Amino acid sequence: MHLGASRPTGEVRVNWFYDLNVAVALPLFVGLFVAASCGIVIALRRPVHRLVQDPDQWDRVLGHTIGTFGVFFGILLALVAVSVYENYADTRVATLKEAAHVAALYRGAAGLPPQTADGLEAALDRYVHVVIDEDWPLQRDGIIPETSTGRVDEFEDLLHRFEPTNGQEQANYIQMLGTFDDFVEARRERIDATTLELPGLFWAVLWVGAIVNAVLIAFIYVKSLRLHLLMAGLLALFIGLVMFVTADMDHPYAGAISVGPGAFERVLEQTIDRE
Numbered sequence: 001m002h003l004g005a006s007r008p009t010g011e012v013r014v015n016w017f018y019d020l021n022v023a024v025a026l027p028l029f030v031g032l033f034v035a036a037s038c039g040i041v042i043a044l045r046r047p048v049h050r051l052v053q054d055p056d057q058w059d060r061v062l063g064h065t066i067g068t069f070g071v072f073f074g075i076l077l078a079l080v081a082v083s084v085y086e087n088y089a090d091t092r093v094a095t096l097k098e099a100a101h102v103a104a105l106y107r108g109a110a111g112l113p114p115q116t117a118d119g120l121e122a123a124l125d126r127y128v129h130v131v132i133d134e135d136w137p138l139q140r141d142g143i144i145p146e147t148s149t150g151r152v153d154e155f156e157d158l159l160h161r162f163e164p165t166n167g168q169e170q171a172n173y174i175q176m177l178g179t180f181d182d183f184v185e186a187r188r189e190r191i192d193a194t195t196l197e198l199p200g201l202f203w204a205v206l207w208v209g210a211i212v213n214a215v216l217i218a219f220i221y222v223k224s225l226r227l228h229l230l231m232a233g234l235l236a237l238f239i240g241l242v243m244f245v246t247a248d249m250d251h252p253y254a255g256a257i258s259v260g261p262g263a264f265e266r267v268l269e270q271t272i273d274r275e
Contacts, residue, residue: 017247018140022256026244033240034233037214041232044218045225055221066216073209077239080202081246087196091252092259094189099263101183102128103271105155108179111172112162119158121272127151128268132261139194139253152187156180193252193259210239 135145
């Protein structure tokens with residue numbers, strides 16, 4: 001289930017939301033969400049009380065309306081949240097796979113003649129540093145990274161220039177070619193996820209749904225203003241939290257819930273720098 005869409009390659013994502021610390025962004029987002037919902041309750045309270053002549057009939061009809069709307073809005077919200085999480089999880093898996101293939105290539109290079117092995121290991125070392133230092137900052141901004149492509153071409157050129165001289169080298173070389181193909185595929189998935197995001201139409205529908213939900217809650221005939229505000233605030237609190245988490249995960253490389261370069265840093269620390 002994937003609802004994500006990619007933006008044009010050259011478009012830069014500019015969004016203050018992802019630059020804020022979660023300790024600031026979360027309370028700010030949810031607080032404004034709850035405040036807006038309570039504001040709608042206060043704004044509509046007097047018109048509703050003037051309009052309602054039969055509270056029992058009003059609540060019965062409104063109950064059916066809220067129940068029907070709640071089912072459709074809840075399904076949509078759950079669908080979007082699950083889809084965004086799947087995109088995030090797939091991006092994380094692609095990153096882990098790419099890092100694992102880099103480690104496998106580095107270890108496989110050790111089985112080749114020293115002159116070839118040194119060149120391949122150095123190329124992988126440079127590639128990992130470029131991914132950590134240059135690719136990831138660009139991916140956080142929604143920009144497709146291109147610098148590391150040169151390092152991949154460098155490694156591929158060195159690998160294809162090698163000619164095995166015995167059976168052991170031939171077997172190791174064939175295995176490295178297969179690992180390299182898997183590495184290129186995982187890298188493509190990792191880079192493609194840079195511009196992955198939920199289509200704007202879905203966000204528009206979600207926001208309209210949240211507003212309609214707040215209006216329907218404001219339509220409930222409640223004599224106590226405090227009780228009405230408490231009910232509206234608690235519901236808005238939960239919906240706001242779900243929408244915040246969904247928005248934060250919408251861009252896999254940005255925000256508090258994001259995929260970082262930790263897998264590559266571990267390869268650098270545990271495999272490349274140890275040798």
